[in-house]
Amino acid sequence: MSEFLTSLFSLKGKCAIVTGATGGLGLEMTIALAKAGADIVAITLNDDPRLGALKEGVEATGQKLELFETDVSDTQSLRATFKQIWDSNVIPDILLNCAGINRRGNAEDLSDDEIDAVFSTNLKGSFIAAQEVGRRLLQLNRPGKIINVASIISFIGGTRISAYAATKGGVLQMTKALSNEWSSKGIQVNCICPGYCATPLTVEYTSDKAKNDYVINETPAGRWGLPEDFQGVVVYLASSASNFVTGTSIVVDGGIIAK
Numbered sequence: 001m002s003e004f005l006t007s008l009f010s011l012k013g014k015c016a017i018v019t020g021a022t023g024g025l026g027l028e029m030t031i032a033l034a035k036a037g038a039d040i041v042a043i044t045l046n047d048d049p050r051l052g053a054l055k056e057g058v059e060a061t062g063q064k065l066e067l068f069e070t071d072v073s074d075t076q077s078l079r080a081t082f083k084q085i086w087d088s089n090v091i092p093d094i095l096l097n098c099a100g101i102n103r104r105g106n107a108e109d110l111s112d113d114e115i116d117a118v119f120s121t122n123l124k125g126s127f128i129a130a131q132e133v134g135r136r137l138l139q140l141n142r143p144g145k146i147i148n149v150a151s152i153i154s155f156i157g158g159t160r161i162s163a164y165a166a167t168k169g170g171v172l173q174m175t176k177a178l179s180n181e182w183s184s185k186g187i188q189v190n191c192i193c194p195g196y197c198a199t200p201l202t203v204e205y206t207s208d209k210a211k212n213d214y215v216i217n218e219t220p221a222g223r224w225g226l227p228e229d230f231q232g233v234v235v236y237l238a239s240s241a242s243n244f245v246t247g248t249s250i251v252v253d254g255g256i257i258a259k
Helices: 003-009 026-035 051-059 075-087 113-139 161-184 201-206 210-218 227-238
Strands: 015-019 040-045 065-071 094-096 144-149 187-194 249-251
Touching: 015 026, 015 113, 026 040, 026 051, 026 094, 026 227, 040 075, 040 210, 051 065, 051 094, 065 075, 075 113, 094 113, 094 227, 113 161, 113 187, 113 201, 144 161, 161 187, 187 227, 201 210, 227 249
Parallel strands: 015 040, 015 094, 040 065, 094 144, 144 187, 187 249
Antiparallel strands: none
């Protein structure tokens, strides 16, 4: 690779804070950031069974990994965790907001607990993480990159995932609003909108032939998205290659939205 391209997409010397770093897409994107040269600060659950994979993946790149344990859906705990991060002298350059959950069911049947879980993780947790990192960058007078993860469901709504759709629509609008406020300060805020991807969240579909066939037929590319399909886009949005890209979404869906 030429020196020009290496420099343009390099994250050497950068620090990326990541929520959802062990998730189906989050793990691959976090490791991609480390491969590009970023040290990783991951906010994770203390009993996360995929912590081993995260540690192994980041350590293989030679980059530093720091772990802070909390539930992003718990507002007070999340804010306290960010205080711990700042108190440990972490200087942020990048935030990857990737924590997310789903609860499937008819809209009229969703319980308060299900609605609260989805909203507090996907939307409020993402907002607070972005707020904390944005505030810190402003305090330090530093440029930065905030990358949210929305969904094609931000655009098309879907069925039996109404709470999820509401939150992912909110993430898309949050991205635009934060960019409007912070882009003049050198903070780019963008989001990635995945299509149907083979992850633990979609086992219900990948393990059912009829549902699996439906997804493949609906996707012009003729296949499920894979976690590795998101390596390039996350490094692009985290690097200097995207310094004039802000307030927008990049759809990675194999062509569904274009139909």
